[in-house]
Amino acid sequence: xxxxxxxxxxxxxxxxxxxxxxxxxxxxxxxxxxLRIISANRAFLETFRVTRREIENRLLSEFNSGxxxxxxxxxxxxxxxxxxxxxxxxxxxxxxxxAGQKFLVVNARQVASxxxxxxxxxxxxxxxxxxxxxxxxxxxxxxxxxxxxxxxMVRDVDGVILFWNRGAQETYGWSPAEACGNxxxxxxGTQFPEPFESWQEKLLSRGSWEGELVHxxxxxxxxxxxxxxxLQHDQKGRTIGVLEIxxxxxxxxxxxxxxxxxxxxxxxxxxxERRRIARELxxxxxxxxxALVIHLSAVSARITEIDLTASEMLREAxxxxxxxSDETRTLSYxxxxxxxxxxxxxxxxEWFIDGFTQRxxxxxxxxxxxxQERLAEIVERTLFRIVQESLTNxxxxxxxxTASVRITRRLGIVRLEVADKGKGIPDDVLAALNSSGGxxxxxxxxxxxxxxxxxxxxxxxxxxxxxxxxxxxxxx
Amino acid sequence: MAGLRILIVDxxxxxxxxxxxxxxxxxxWVVVGEAADGAEAIGKAKELKPDVVIMDVTLPELNxxxxxxxxxKAIPSAEILIFTQxxxxxxxxxxxxxxxSGYLLKSQANWLVTAxxxxxxxxxxxxxxxxxxxx
Numbered sequence: 001x002x003x004x005x006x007x008x009x010x011x012x013x014x015x016x017x018x019x020x021x022x023x024x025x026x027x028x029x030x031x032x033x034x035l036r037i038i039s040a041n042r043a044f045l046e047t048f049r050v051t052r053r054e055i056e057n058r059l060l061s062e063f064n065s066g067x068x069x070x071x072x073x074x075x076x077x078x079x080x081x082x083x084x085x086x087x088x089x090x091x092x093x094x095x096x097x098x099a100g101q102k103f104l105v106v107n108a109r110q111v112a113s114x115x116x117x118x119x120x121x122x123x124x125x126x127x128x129x130x131x132x133x134x135x136x137x138x139x140x141x142x143x144x145x146x147x148x149x150x151x152x153m154v155r156d157v158d159g160v161i162l163f164w165n166r167g168a169q170e171t172y173g174w175s176p177a178e179a180c181g182n183x184x185x186x187x188x189g190t191q192f193p194e195p196f197e198s199w200q201e202k203l204l205s206r207g208s209w210e211g212e213l214v215h216x217x218x219x220x221x222x223x224x225x226x227x228x229x230x231l232q233h234d235q236k237g238r239t240i241g242v243l244e245i246x247x248x249x250x251x252x253x254x255x256x257x258x259x260x261x262x263x264x265x266x267x268x269x270x271x272x273e274r275r276r277i278a279r280e281l282x283x284x285x286x287x288x289x290x291a292l293v294i295h296l297s298a299v300s301a302r303i304t305e306i307d308l309t310a311s312e313m314l315r316e317a318x319x320x321x322x323x324x325s326d327e328t329r330t331l332s333y334x335x336x337x338x339x340x341x342x343x344x345x346x347x348x349x350e351w352f353i354d355g356f357t358q359r360x361x362x363x364x365x366x367x368x369x370x371x372q373e374r375l376a377e378i379v380e381r382t383l384f385r386i387v388q389e390s391l392t393n394x395x396x397x398x399x400x401x402t403a404s405v406r407i408t409r410r411l412g413i414v415r416l417e418v419a420d421k422g423k424g425i426p427d428d429v430l431a432a433l434n435s436s437g438g439x440x441x442x443x444x445x446x447x448x449x450x451x452x453x454x455x456x457x458x459x460x461x462x463x464x465x466x467x468x469x470x471x472x473x474x475x476x
Numbered sequence: 477m478a479g480l481r482i483l484i485v486d487x488x489x490x491x492x493x494x495x496x497x498x499x500x501x502x503x504x505w506v507v508v509g510e511a512a513d514g515a516e517a518i519g520k521a522k523e524l525k526p527d528v529v530i531m532d533v534t535l536p537e538l539n540x541x542x543x544x545x546x547x548x549k550a551i552p553s554a555e556i557l558i559f560t561q562x563x564x565x566x567x568x569x570x571x572x573x574x575x576x577s578g579y580l581l582k583s584q585a586n587w588l589v590t591a592x593x594x595x596x597x598x599x600x601x602x603x604x605x606x607x608x609x610x611x
Contacts, residue, residue: 282561283534283561286561286582287488287490287491287561287582288490289583290488290491290561290582290583290585291488291490291491291493291494292494293582293583293584293585293586294491294494294495294497294498294582294585294588295494295497295498296586297498297585297586297588297589298494298497298498298500298501300586301498301501301589302501318586321583322583322584322586325582325583326583329561329563329583333563338562339562339564339566342534342539347566350566351564351566354564354565354566355564
């Protein structure tokens, strides 16, 4: 490359660099090794309200009324030359005569040029004044909320905690000094209700989020919080942070959990009690009544002399004892399926569905694919009760004349699916069923408690052309 | 009418006694033995070779539906009547599969003599709830 070519090249790259510098929004100046301003871009002139003539060839320290005469900054900048140390994110807060109070973040590195290798400094100045002001305003506002018992915090777009009120200290145990500067979801070990990315996407697109989160306190205790989060914007509409207000609802959650456990336990006790009564009725009362019918039949067979009145009375007695025997059996069956214990789930379901179809005229397709091995007694009983409850609901509410019951076993999970082709559950009813209100231990809520007791889960899928209830239970 | 040798299987003493009295109303029938569980029933059947076995379902040791095929295997001529508190089409199905000739609900004991008479003549008798109370 000859000298001419080198010059052309140098001019070209300089033109390119200048175009770049003029285009970007950040303020950029170039300094020589004495920290004299060689050039500045338009953003710089506009931000600091100066003309090119006012600044070019002036020392940085002398320019304006000496606002840039910051010894630490100047010495850092000198270090940029020679030892090639970059200056990164140096923060400056100053009152400029023309431009007013500014909060700046400065980055600098040396730039090489053909004719002056390694002796120039490129100084980029990011004006964060407005962002800082908005956060300061927010901080002032939130400071009014110091008295609140709710945890109130502000984090920036990167999740760094900027403000942490007294309520947050009470709730989580960390002081403002300990908390600020940390990434909030890392500090709090936040368990989000869905994957973090999709959760954040929702917050950003909707501008706010409300829901429950699980957090870890400083003492490693887990707490549940009801959280409300709102995006904060600067005057230009840019997102600058998130205001988050959390209320500790752990004791309410614990109470709900205890209530659920209690309700599940009550259902189990009720089942056990019903089973005991059913057995007693069937095996003792039922046998006695059966023996009574047999005795009376024997008496009837022995009567040879026809006394019409006595014969009629005996007939009545046999009728009554038969009726009592049948009623006892029916009651016992309703209380507890007779075949569940000795013949297992499949037999008990066949028996129940048989009777159900006779009574309701709902045709039920049963498919039990769980192999020959019996499931644990409590699992069989739970599945039986859910089928019983679901089919009863289908008969009462769905308007469907068919239903299907499918039980499969895969990878340690027994899955029960009860489906109908009815009109579906109205949205508001479904919402009420899924909420924490309502009567305990009945209907879908009762089923859910039974399933939860065994470490399983229950899903209700409802559409205008049918409802499916899926219960999944872990088994060994 | 030919005489019948009958074995009664039921875990309830009261039911066995009542059955003995009812069956005793037919002079040509003899109750040759009683058993209180399924295993005992098989032993007694092998020993006594009855014509008819009246068999309960819910029994200790071995239930009536499990004992039935064993007895049929040992004494093919024996006719077995399942006589139970349990009422379902499934039990009736299982009774047939086990080789029983008849099924009667205990509450319909007034049909017992008729049922024993039928299966004694090797005619099946499967009575459900539809049997009328009057007999």
